[in-house]
């Protein structure tokens with residue numbers, strides 16, 4: 245493989261990482277509070293407001309039902325509004341983020357709902373406000389689950405990011421299609437696939453390690 | 469905050485009622501016309517069967533549940549009518565411990581005890597001082613940096629107790645706090661509660677379905693059955709002269725005496741034809757507990773008595789005993805009347821042919 249190709253691969257990897265990191269970060273910034281709110285606004289919960297919950301849930305579901313490749317094309321006007329352009333790596337971050345937010349929201353919601361209701365009761369009995377319960381009980385207790393959820397979201401984003409070549413986004417997926425498929429260079433395709441596998445493996449191991457670190461539910465010396 | 473401690477009670481339940489909406493099929497009456505005064509500094513046990521309404525009653529003391537009728541007053545505050553902010557203040561004066569401890573798995577022992585203080589906005593230095601103090605009081609100095617998953621059940625409940633005491637409450641609520649513990653650990657936790665009650669003058673309201681817990685630490689007891697308080701009073705009085713069948717059945721469970729199986733198997737509710745023996749439970753209380761009443765029964769009336777089982781224990785300073793005996797069925801009524809005259813409680817358990 246030529247030095248030129250290797251440079252292309254490095255560049256594409258960085259572009260992929262850039263897209264995944266930014267969309268993952270912004271996705272978490274919005275997805276986390278939405279997820280928490282979805283969990284605590286259910287009927288009978290801390291900030292019970294079933295109607296808002298239902299509407300928000302519908303929006304989240306609707307966004308998640310749209311296949312990613314269609315979402316990318318469908319929101320092109322919105323992408324142009326945000327990024328100033330509808331093509332390129334930075335523009336690709338917009339649909340990636342839009343896809344990440346509801347996904348992360350649902351994962352966070354599930355993690356929060358796993359928290360033992362007895363803990364909420366104990367905090368209420370201490371005189372905690374709903375906000376204090378969210379900050380000091382729900383989020384810390386759900387942290388292992390949230391960490392695993394975010395890991396899953398990042399892995400999915402790596403996959404999604406391979407599709408944004410369709411709108412001029414760059415990165416590994418785009419490189420694989422243009423060189424590996426269109427110019428028929430199977431070695432490039434292979435390199436792309438290997439890099440993607442390594443990336444996913446890294447994110448997964450890192451996420452699981454982090455989740456284990458924050459999980460105090462089992463004895464520390466487990467397995468020894 | 470109006471502090472009107474007119475009645476002098478720490479907690480007053482007044483004509484308290486609570487019903488729950490049942491999905492589809494109307495309402496469940498969980499509590500009905502509950503009236504009870506809990507005197508400050510006492511340990512009051514609330515005992516009842518599963519579903520009797522114990523937890524519901526307790527949860528109304530700190531407003532986790534709202535009454536549908538009547539009032540709960542804690543240190544002069546009407547809990548049911550308190551607004552959100554006032555309710556939070558009341559809750560800082562009412563600690564609570566739970567059957568399953570409800571400790572945060574993400575926080576160490578120290579962090580768990582500190583939580584109510586963080587919530588109350590206590591400054592950091594003060595939190596540190598108080599938490600270390602509390603951890604010492606419950607004997608967990610060495611475990612300060614452990615996580616709940618690394619503790620035994622008894623240790624977890626100690627953390628729960630320290631946490632409940634953090635905001636220096638006047639009242640402590642305990643919902644089956646020892647039900648998940650083995651008998652030995654139960655004793656140490658009960659002892660800790662009794663010490664706290666004595667040292668801090670805390671009013672403790674505790675729920676249990678074990679009479680033994682009531683016997684061991686409660687000065688007062690209320691028996692709840694089907695959402696109503698069917699009997700209440702000092703533990704000794706209730707133990708010595710239980711009125712309600714529910715109380716009696718709870719009591720028979722703890723005296724530690726049961727009929728020998730060879731008799732229990734033959735016991736009949738109706739008196740059979742011909743020769744038979746009447747099996748009687750005698751409850752001894754007060755000074756008579758130590759009198760040789762059975763010997764007198766034989767010497768004065770000439771009724772021979774077979775002793776089947778028995779035990780004498782103490783409730784606070786009072787001796788308290790239970791005996792299972794049998795006498796000739798034809799003379800049963802006579803024997804019971806004699807014993808009742810001497811302030812012993814009798815109950816016919818059945819007959820054996």
Ligand SMILES: Nc1ncnc2c1ncn2[C@@H]1O[C@H](COP(=O)(O)OP(=O)(O)OP(=O)(O)O)[C@@H](O)[C@H]1O
Nearest residue numbers: 488489496498516517518519520521522523524525
């Ligand atoms: N949130 C609720 N919604 C509907 N019904 C309820 C609710 N909480 C309690 N109940 C009902 O109220 C009654 C009393 O329940 P409660 O939990 O107070 O009983 P308990 O005496 O504490 O029983 P246990 O010993 O099993 O804990 C039960 O019939 C129960 O089904």
Ligand SMILES: [Mg+2]
Nearest residue numbers: 522523524643
């Ligand atoms: Mg209960």
